[in-house]
Amino acid sequence: MDASEELQVALRAAREAGSIAAEHAGTDFRDSKDTESKSSGNDLVTAVDRECEQRVTDIIAEAFPDDRVVGEENEIGVTGEGREWIVDPIDGTSNFATGYPYYCVSVALRIDGGGVVGVVHSPDTALGRTWYAAAGEGxxxxxxxxxDGEPIAVSEHDTLAGSMVFARLSERSRAWLASDLAVATSLLERESMVRRPGSSALNMCQIADGSADGYVVLSINDWDVAAGEVILREAGGGVRDRALEDGTRQVIASNGSIQGALETLIDQVVGDRR
Incomplete structure (x- = not known):
C-alpha cells in the first residue's frame, strides 16, 4: 500500500497538536481547575490534551472522512477492523503537566488491525524530534x-547485561505494582540499566533509533504503543504485543537481539497473566 498521503496527514496532525502543547509548555497543570484525574491522582488529563486530540481528529476527518478515529480522550474503542487512526494527543501527560520535557503526540493508522503508518512528534519544548514510518518503507x-529525516535502525547489543531497558513502575494500579517491581528487580539483577521516563511512544522510538535496547510494560493501552510499534518494527526491532482480559495490552519490545531474553524473563517473573 502506498501510504504517502496518510503519512503526510499524520505528520501534519501531530505537528499541529504539538504546537498547541508547546504553547503551554512549562505550565504546572496539576492544580488547574481544567485538569482532571482519571484512575488516580497521578493519571491526569488536561485541557491541552483535549484540545490536541480535537485538532488531530479534525485534520484526519477532513482528509479521510470515512475513517474511524480512536483517541485516548474520546472513549471510542479499537475494533481491529477497517481503517482506524489511533491517537494519543499527549503521551506523557504527567510529564507535560509538571513541565518535564519528555512527551509527544502519537498518531497511527491501522488497517484491519495491522499497523500501516506511525508518527511520534516531540515538539521543540520537549525532545525536538519526530519519528515516522510507513509499513515496508523503513x-x-x-x-x-x-x-526529510534520516533512516534509523536498532542497536546490535545482544545481552541483557549492559542493555538499557525501559520498564514501568505503576503509579496508577496497585494490582500491577508488585509485578512491575519484580520485573525491574530482575532486570537490575541481570545488570540491565533500567529507566522509567514516562512516555511509551518515546520509549519505543528511542529503541528504534538505537538510543535504548528494550521496553517492558505489563499493562498499557493501544494508543500508547500503536505508532511506536510501526516505527520500531520498521527500524528492525521486535515486538510481542498481547491482549489482556481487561482490554489493555502487555508489550515487550526491543532491538530484536534481546527479544528472546526479555520474553523469557517476563514469562518467568509474571507468568502468562492475561
Missing part, C-alpha cells in the same frame, strides 16, 4: 519535523 527520525 523508519526515520527528523530533527526539523519534516519527512
Amino acid at each position: 523508519a526515520y527520525r527528523s530533527d526539523d519535523h519534516t519527512l
Whole structure:
C-alpha cells in the first residue's frame, strides 16, 4: 500500500497538536481547575490534551472522512477492523503537566488491525524530534519535523547485561505494582540499566533509533504503543504485543537481539497473566 498521503496527514496532525502543547509548555497543570484525574491522582488529563486530540481528529476527518478515529480522550474503542487512526494527543501527560520535557503526540493508522503508518512528534519544548514510518518503507527520525529525516535502525547489543531497558513502575494500579517491581528487580539483577521516563511512544522510538535496547510494560493501552510499534518494527526491532482480559495490552519490545531474553524473563517473573 502506498501510504504517502496518510503519512503526510499524520505528520501534519501531530505537528499541529504539538504546537498547541508547546504553547503551554512549562505550565504546572496539576492544580488547574481544567485538569482532571482519571484512575488516580497521578493519571491526569488536561485541557491541552483535549484540545490536541480535537485538532488531530479534525485534520484526519477532513482528509479521510470515512475513517474511524480512536483517541485516548474520546472513549471510542479499537475494533481491529477497517481503517482506524489511533491517537494519543499527549503521551506523557504527567510529564507535560509538571513541565518535564519528555512527551509527544502519537498518531497511527491501522488497517484491519495491522499497523500501516506511525508518527511520534516531540515538539521543540520537549525532545525536538519526530519519528515516522510507513509499513515496508523503513523508519526515520527528523530533527526539523519534516519527512526529510534520516533512516534509523536498532542497536546490535545482544545481552541483557549492559542493555538499557525501559520498564514501568505503576503509579496508577496497585494490582500491577508488585509485578512491575519484580520485573525491574530482575532486570537490575541481570545488570540491565533500567529507566522509567514516562512516555511509551518515546520509549519505543528511542529503541528504534538505537538510543535504548528494550521496553517492558505489563499493562498499557493501544494508543500508547500503536505508532511506536510501526516505527520500531520498521527500524528492525521486535515486538510481542498481547491482549489482556481487561482490554489493555502487555508489550515487550526491543532491538530484536534481546527479544528472546526479555520474553523469557517476563514469562518467568509474571507468568502468562492475561
